[in-house]
Amino acid sequence: MITPEAVRELYQAFGQQKPMGSSAPSTTQPHYFLLRTFHGENDLLVILNTKRCRYRCFFCQLPAKSSPYFIPGEDILAQFGYVLNEAKHALSILDRVTLSNEGSVLDDVTLPRETLLQIARCIHELRRVRRLVLETRLEFVDPSFIQQIKDAAPRVTVNLLTGFETYTPAIRDEILGKREPLPQFEQGLDRVAASGADLSAYVLYKPVPEMTDAEAFAEADRTIGYLREQCARRGIRLSIRLNPMYVAKGSRWAKRASALPNYHPPRLTDIMRLAEKHAVEGLRVYIGMSTEGLDEPNGSYAAREDYTSALIKPVKLFNDCKIVRFDWSALGLPDQPDWQRPAIAPVAAWPELALTAS
Numbered sequence: 001m002i003t004p005e006a007v008r009e010l011y012q013a014f015g016q017q018k019p020m021g022s023s024a025p026s027t028t029q030p031h032y033f034l035l036r037t038f039h040g041e042n043d044l045l046v047i048l049n050t051k052r053c054r055y056r057c058f059f060c061q062l063p064a065k066s067s068p069y070f071i072p073g074e075d076i077l078a079q080f081g082y083v084l085n086e087a088k089h090a091l092s093i094l095d096r097v098t099l100s101n102e103g104s105v106l107d108d109v110t111l112p113r114e115t116l117l118q119i120a121r122c123i124h125e126l127r128r129v130r131r132l133v134l135e136t137r138l139e140f141v142d143p144s145f146i147q148q149i150k151d152a153a154p155r156v157t158v159n160l161l162t163g164f165e166t167y168t169p170a171i172r173d174e175i176l177g178k179r180e181p182l183p184q185f186e187q188g189l190d191r192v193a194a195s196g197a198d199l200s201a202y203v204l205y206k207p208v209p210e211m212t213d214a215e216a217f218a219e220a221d222r223t224i225g226y227l228r229e230q231c232a233r234r235g236i237r238l239s240i241r242l243n244p245m246y247v248a249k250g251s252r253w254a255k256r257a258s259a260l261p262n263y264h265p266p267r268l269t270d271i272m273r274l275a276e277k278h279a280v281e282g283l284r285v286y287i288g289m290s291t292e293g294l295d296e297p298n299g300s301y302a303a304r305e306d307y308t309s310a311l312i313k314p315v316k317l318f319n320d321c322k323i324v325r326f327d328w329s330a331l332g333l334p335d336q337p338d339w340q341r342p343a344i345a346p347v348a349a350w351p352e353l354a355l356t357a358s
């Protein structure tokens with residue numbers, strides 16, 4: 001007999017709280033998949049198990065969970081088939097599919113092009129799907145290959161999802177180890193524009209552990225401003241994934257944060273305020289609340305004094321585009337935090353800090 005306790009366990013195991021840090025148990029199963037709503041659409045997120053990302057950004061532990069060896073295309077197709085079988089009763093309500101491999105799905109050293117094209121052909125059979133989100137660094141974007149994907153799945157709009165993180169060069173280079181200088185990123189934007197694809201960009205909120213709350217807000221605000229300007233100039237439709245920085249176990253960035261006597265993760269309410277600021281101007285912003293199962297204890301926004309479970313519901317409503325403003329008084333908070341009233345941090349502070357504090 002089914003019981004409420006059993007249903008609670010099922011919900012925990014397979015719903016939004018489904019654990020996501022582990023490696024796939026075999027080469028024919030993905031690392032992770034989840035049926036979820038995203039910006040009001042029914043999304044099937046699939047994290048394929050492929051050869052690991054060739055980069056080692058200082059804040060990211062995702063490559064460590066992926067295979068050092070090439071995984072053949074037929075195994076990767078089996079992973080996609082496994083997910084479709086698991087989700088078979090929901091296939092007719094899918095609006096979008098998001099493909100990730102904890103790296104770049106357009107890097108054919110990890111995911112062969114023919115395999116990705118076959119997945120696109122399969123997605124074409126999911127007749128309601130109108131959006132295909134591909135996570136990748138922009139250096140791997142080739143407009144002619146994007147066209148082949150569109151030919152294989154002609155109903156979909158391709159959305160390229162990339163980790164931009166921050167526009168401040170010294171933070172990108174020395175704190176995050178992105179190995180993607182801004183001119184290279186901007187050339188990538190030219191190829192996104194030539195592809196006719198949309199862009200979703202991750203922005204890391206508080207990418208330097210030494211930042212104050214006010215400085216973190218100002219820096220992320222400038223990063224979003226830079227992306228808006230660059231994309232508008234090229235006619236690229238932009239959306240933002242605003243991710244609170246968390247301390248990823250074992251990362252170089254985590255060592256830097258733990259060396260501070262008083263490290264504070266970012267505050268979720270500050271992130272909500274920044275997301276709201278841009279959303280009311282018409283930008284689509286999604287607030288990332290997942291720590292991918294890789295965070296250290298007390299290493300995320302949930303450890304800050306402003307965090308309560310009462311914030312989750314409004315953030316979810318915001319992420320599903322049901323609201324663009326938060327009801328701060330209902331949350332018992334002022335319209336602005338104290339630090340936002342005086343002048344915010346000087347623009348020049350971060351390159352100096354990055355160069356002296358690393």
Ligand code: SF4
Nearest residue numbers: 053055057060102103
């Ligand atoms: S942030 Fe992206 S590019 Fe950098 S190591 Fe992680 S997956 Fe690779």
